[in-house]
Amino acid sequence: MATAVKVDGYGFERPEDFDFETYEEFMSRYLSVLVRRAKKWEQLFGSSPLEDHLKRSSKVKRYTRKGIPGDKRALVWMTMSGALARMQANPGVYQRLLEAPTHDDPVIDAIRTDIHRTFPENVFFVDAPEGQRVPLFNVLVAFARRRPDVGYCQGLNFVAGMLLLVVKDEERSFWLLDAFVGGVVPTGYYTPAMTGLRTDTRVLAELVRARWPDVDATMRREGATFDLVATKWFVCAYVDVLPVETLLRIWDSLFYEGAKVVFRVAVTMVARQRARVAAARGLADVVSAFRVAIDDPANTFAHDFMADVFRVPGSFPMATIDKLREQCERAVLEEDR
Amino acid sequence: MSYAYLFKYIIIGDTGVGKSCLLLQFTDKRFQPVHDLTIGVEFGARMITIDGKQIKLQIWDTAGQESFRSITRSYYRGAAGALLVYDITRRDTFTHLTTWLEDARQHSNSNMVIMLIGNKTDLESRRDVKKEEGEAFAREHGLIFMETSAKTAANVEEAFINTAKEIYEKIQEGVFDINNEANGIKIGPQHSPSSPHAPSGSLGQQAGGGCC
Numbered sequence: 001m002a003t004a005v006k007v008d009g010y011g012f013e014r015p016e017d018f019d020f021e022t023y024e025e026f027m028s029r030y031l032s033v034l035v036r037r038a039k040k041w042e043q044l045f046g047s048s049p050l051e052d053h054l055k056r057s058s059k060v061k062r063y064t065r066k067g068i069p070g071d072k073r074a075l076v077w078m079t080m081s082g083a084l085a086r087m088q089a090n091p092g093v094y095q096r097l098l099e100a101p102t103h104d105d106p107v108i109d110a111i112r113t114d115i116h117r118t119f120p121e122n123v124f125f126v127d128a129p130e131g132q133r134v135p136l137f138n139v140l141v142a143f144a145r146r147r148p149d150v151g152y153c154q155g156l157n158f159v160a161g162m163l164l165l166v167v168k169d170e171e172r173s174f175w176l177l178d179a180f181v182g183g184v185v186p187t188g189y190y191t192p193a194m195t196g197l198r199t200d201t202r203v204l205a206e207l208v209r210a211r212w213p214d215v216d217a218t219m220r221r222e223g224a225t226f227d228l229v230a231t232k233w234f235v236c237a238y239v240d241v242l243p244v245e246t247l248l249r250i251w252d253s254l255f256y257e258g259a260k261v262v263f264r265v266a267v268t269m270v271a272r273q274r275a276r277v278a279a280a281r282g283l284a285d286v287v288s289a290f291r292v293a294i295d296d297p298a299n300t301f302a303h304d305f306m307a308d309v310f311r312v313p314g315s316f317p318m319a320t321i322d323k324l325r326e327q328c329e330r331a332v333l334e335e336d337r
Numbered sequence: 338m339s340y341a342y343l344f345k346y347i348i349i350g351d352t353g354v355g356k357s358c359l360l361l362q363f364t365d366k367r368f369q370p371v372h373d374l375t376i377g378v379e380f381g382a383r384m385i386t387i388d389g390k391q392i393k394l395q396i397w398d399t400a401g402q403e404s405f406r407s408i409t410r411s412y413y414r415g416a417a418g419a420l421l422v423y424d425i426t427r428r429d430t431f432t433h434l435t436t437w438l439e440d441a442r443q444h445s446n447s448n449m450v451i452m453l454i455g456n457k458t459d460l461e462s463r464r465d466v467k468k469e470e471g472e473a474f475a476r477e478h479g480l481i482f483m484e485t486s487a488k489t490a491a492n493v494e495e496a497f498i499n500t501a502k503e504i505y506e507k508i509q510e511g512v513f514d515i516n517n518e519a520n521g522i523k524i525g526p527q528h529s530p531s532s533p534h535a536p537s538g539s540l541g542q543q544a545g546g547g548c549c
Contacts, residue, residue, distance in 0.1 A: 106429075110352065110402070113353040114352075114374055116371060117371065117374040118374075120373065121371075153402065154376055154405070157374075192404045193404070193407060194407055198407065198408065223415070225411070227377075228377070228408075228412070231376060232377045235376055235377070236376065284380060284382065287380060
């Protein structure tokens, strides 16, 4: 390429070793997908308000799985997650949360420590007045006050940061974060004991075991748990884990279908590196195999990735997940006693 | 490259004290002023030489925020060495050492060597914890102590290597049962004739193989 663009469409600086060739190959195909999807969404919704159409239906689900057009994404996420309803039901609440006096609060200190460590490689996350650092601080502080049972948990900074980059509006990002933690992902992901998160990493282990006993056997032998390899996947819902285009596609379905999408993605990533994980020797080798799963250039191909996500793991009845959650949660609570 | 021993380390301490930066300085010899925060557990590896023997350090870097302790704790057990880090410009990170120490002692093997590190000596003008205080804490709790700067690399090599020397001495004294991998020590593949699962390939053969 003659001129390599150093910053992507969401403000992330590309690392020196960025694989432009793979990205070009992806984009040359993906652009036509985006154009086609945009046309389809226009046809489906016409000129009437988008909200009227977002009733749950297999058609909307299918459309969402194939990607929400960028210009509709924020509104669709807001509508489907219930964030819009939360915002409309609570006028002025965001401002009031921000206006509460800031004491020498350890939660606020913790947030402050992490602001400059959130997307340091993104051109929008700078200290300049028009930068996203102040909005990020505000969203996290307001959230900590709205949800004192959670306060601030690392990972929320990445989720909120990504919401700001997509939605480009502080208050809307706040309500999306509120809906995300309070409905999209299961409870107990960000609370101090992290019971929900630890339950779900164990559920993932069970889902993997049922599909690939060889992977499970290696992990058990080497003492590797999905706590170790997948905590960041779950806590950040793949922000700072997978490429941005792919991440946005995951979130399209996550906001519509809920948390089981997180499992589908995890299972797909394990499937892609199955041989490498199964052959690993030693704990470090297992962890490295999962690093490869993250760095896999194939993850760039968002459309193919999502096709795999809805195909590779096979059927995924919610009843199975619920049952596994119940079992695994008991084990977690037992461990904490 | 083969090794005589592999030592497992963990790095623990409050969030933002510079744990990941210390690791990066040690494995890659560079400083990243703006480092993504660590969520969960990461690891790095590097080879060092002690007493003419090649020793591979496998270092597990953990998230500092308290809630993550329920996850990182389970990786304390298999460690031979721990770097317990605080920030000399933030007193609260020093105050929390007692909790960290209790947690480490409770969840690790009793022979684990613990190195107390006061990091960020490059920020001398903002110092909030005197060196003497660090020394006193270390003396009181039987830890080794150093002040470091991940930014200038001052004492970073020494911190990791002195910990290894202490572990090595304990092995010589017969304190560690090196046949029990739960102690965080592993004999290199060519040194133990019957070791079918010894790592032979991919990982950490070069410095900094798996970091970040």
